[in-house]
Amino acid sequence: MSSSPPLVNEMQTDRELVELTQKGDPSAFPELVRRHQTQIFRLARRMLGNDADAQEVIQDTFLSAYQKVPEFRGDAAFSSWVYRIAANFALMRLRRRRIQPDGESIEDQLPKFSESGHPMEPVLIDWSKRADDELMDKELGRAIDKAVETLPPDYRVVFLMKDVEGMSNEEIAEMLETSVPAVKSRLHRARLALRAQLGEFFKERQE
């Protein structure tokens, strides 16, 4: 019986697994799927709001990645490359759905100021420590889910890519075919809206 070690193992880099796939080794691609499906699920699930659509995006993404892998030259990391494919599928799906943000617009979530630049509602409570302490709390978890879900898609995708996945502004701008200032502006507004929603949650909880 042959005792040769398996070609694919957890210690191999993505680049090595891609090369094995390119050489026709069928055991390498499932390992790439295993490594990267969670990040893609996170994006798709939060962008599209349900598991069924997230599943379709994961399937489309990895099938497309497999078909395109012969062209992959390694200029970018495999993780960025496959994430970009997933982002495109998720955004296409959103556009097809023509999702309109329901309820309040993001403008309603931004702080208001007087002509002299003073806040119309002074921020009297600093709930940041409580938020850290209570992160495992189910109600707070649900409030965060809702706050993220109600961000308009253009803002939500930037928040997910930047604050959750840690991508650079330049990468995001390229992926979304927009400018770096537009990315920065959307990110700021997304953070302001999340802050406003969580502020409401803590305010209600205190009352």
Place this chain on the structure above:
Amino acid sequence: MIFGGERVSCQKCVELLRDFLDGDLPRDVQGALETHIGGCPTCQNFTNTYRSASGCAKRRLLADQVPPELQASVENFLKGKIPGF
């Protein structure tokens, strides 16, 4: 605090908060905002909660895991499409 010939207002502080926290501002502007925030309880609270909202959401979302049944369905789909998967 003078900033561009004007006092730093709370509004200006909020407008520049992302740049401030990411260290994207010129040093003098960064300093002007630091001084304003240091002396303004509203902006201190605002800054802390702005940072916290993003941080909490990040930690919450990073905990998302692919449900096992969804993972199995994806695997079955790819097995049907990719030889040897």
